Amino acid sequence: xxxxxxxxxxxxxxxxxxxxxxxxxxxxxxxxxxxxxxxxxxxxxxxxxxxxxxxxxxxxxxxxxxxxxxxxxxxxxxxxxxxxxxxxxxxxxxxxxxxxxxxxxxxxxxxxxxxxxxxxxxxxxxxxxxxxxxxxxxxxxxxxxxxxxxxxxxxxxxxxxxxxxxxxxxxxxxxxxxxxxxxxxxxxxxxxxxxxxxxxxxxxxxxxxxxxxxxxxxxxxxxxxxxxxxxxxxxxxxxxxxxxxxxxxxxxxxxxxxxxxxxxxxxxxxxxxxxxxxxxxxxxxxxxxxx
Numbered sequence: 001x002x003x004x005x006x007x008x009x010x011x012x013x014x015x016x017x018x019x020x021x022x023x024x025x026x027x028x029x030x031x032x033x034x035x036x037x038x039x040x041x042x043x044x045x046x047x048x049x050x051x052x053x054x055x056x057x058x059x060x061x062x063x064x065x066x067x068x069x070x071x072x073x074x075x076x077x078x079x080x081x082x083x084x085x086x087x088x089x090x091x092x093x094x095x096x097x098x099x100x101x102x103x104x105x106x107x108x109x110x111x112x113x114x115x116x117x118x119x120x121x122x123x124x125x126x127x128x129x130x131x132x133x134x135x136x137x138x139x140x141x142x143x144x145x146x147x148x149x150x151x152x153x154x155x156x157x158x159x160x161x162x163x164x165x166x167x168x169x170x171x172x173x174x175x176x177x178x179x180x181x182x183x184x185x186x187x188x189x190x191x192x193x194x195x196x197x198x199x200x201x202x203x204x205x206x207x208x209x210x211x212x213x214x215x216x217x218x219x220x221x222x223x224x225x226x227x228x229x230x231x232x233x234x235x236x237x238x239x240x241x242x243x244x245x246x247x248x249x250x251x252x253x254x255x256x257x258x259x260x261x262x263x264x265x266x267x268x269x270x271x272x273x274x275x276x277x278x279x280x281x282x283x284x285x286x287x288x289x290x291x
Contacts, residue, residue: 027162031141032170033134041173050176057130057178064126064166067092067115068180071107071133072188077210079104080191081111083118084183092118095187097194099202101210107188108136109150112169116157119165126166132174132181140169255280 035052036059060066065087073079079102085092096114098107108131119127131137139146143155161167172178174185202210241249251257257280261268272278272286 026158026167028166029158029162030168030170031137032168033137033141034171035173046173046176049173050178053172053176053178053181056170056172057180060128061126063124064128065119065122065124066128066130066180067118068178068184069108069111069115069129069131070174070181070184070188071098071104071111072185072192073102073104073107074192077101078192079107079197080188080194081107081114082184082187082189082191083111083115084180084187086180086183087124093183093187095191095194097191097197099197101202101207103205103209105133105135105139106150108133109154111188112136113150113154113157116154116161119161119167120157124165127161127168129167129169130172130180131169132172132185134171137169137171252280252283 036055037052039048039052041049057066066085068084070082071079072082077100079098079100081096081098083092083094083096094114096111098110102110112129112131115129139151140154140158146152146155158167172181174181255267257269259270259278269277269279272282274286276282276286278286
């Protein structure tokens with residue numbers, strides 16, 4: 001556990017090498033980051049993307065278990081994941097509350113790990129996991145470079161599942177009217193609203209991102225003193241008078257009078273006729289001194 005400001009972080013462990021050795025391989029495990037008809041998402045109409053996504057879904061074997069997943073994070077940093085499956089006999093609706101400031105990407109990892117646990121206990125021989133996170137599938141395809149504990153846990157489960165089941169992780173576009181994806185997105189949003197997170201672990205990258213955003217917010221919101229809003233230095237103590245009067249008033253308000261001296265780094269003032277130090281505040285209150 002590491003303490004940063006007022007928040008305690010449990011740091012996720014990582015290894016300098018992947019746990020998957022060259023003799024391990026993914027039997028019957030597919031990583032699909034494209035639709036059947038490849039098309040760029042940013043330049044394609046949502047209705048076209050929706051039709052292409054349904055083309056993929058309709059091509060899935062009837063006996064397969066289809067699971068939709070999604071991750072979410074609110075503006076306040078609360079994170080959640082959602083799992084949805086409406087396969088007959090396997091109706092699943094799950095919302096998961098993740099640790100605060102958990103990234104959306106790792107929320108996707110967490111939910112996939114949970115889906116694989118469900119798949120291990122399923123009687124179905126074919127498992128299709130549909131996600132709208134293309135970066136997640138690309139991350140798993142590059143499995144030799146995975147070093148975080150959540151990613152390694154997913155790889156271990158995929159190796160076990162691939163020995164006896166057909167596994168396919170398929171990307172589908174988000175917000176194009178696919179009912180299963182919309183349901184998973186709603187469940188992930190509900191997960192953000194749950195009271196207690198299932199884990200408080202964060203990665204080094206998430207902690208760094210949180211601290212960076214916190215510092216950026218501090219820079220964008222300076223201290224709330226009236227002189228910070230002035231258009232030029234000294235504007236808050238200026239008055240419509242002669243320069244000599246403005247200087248005298250500025251010295252009085254700031255406490256830097258001509259009669260002030262520094263003795264061993266401490267401000268020192270002359271003695272007033274009333275036997276008190278003639279500080280700026282005293283000069284304004286004392287009737288025994290003539291200006």
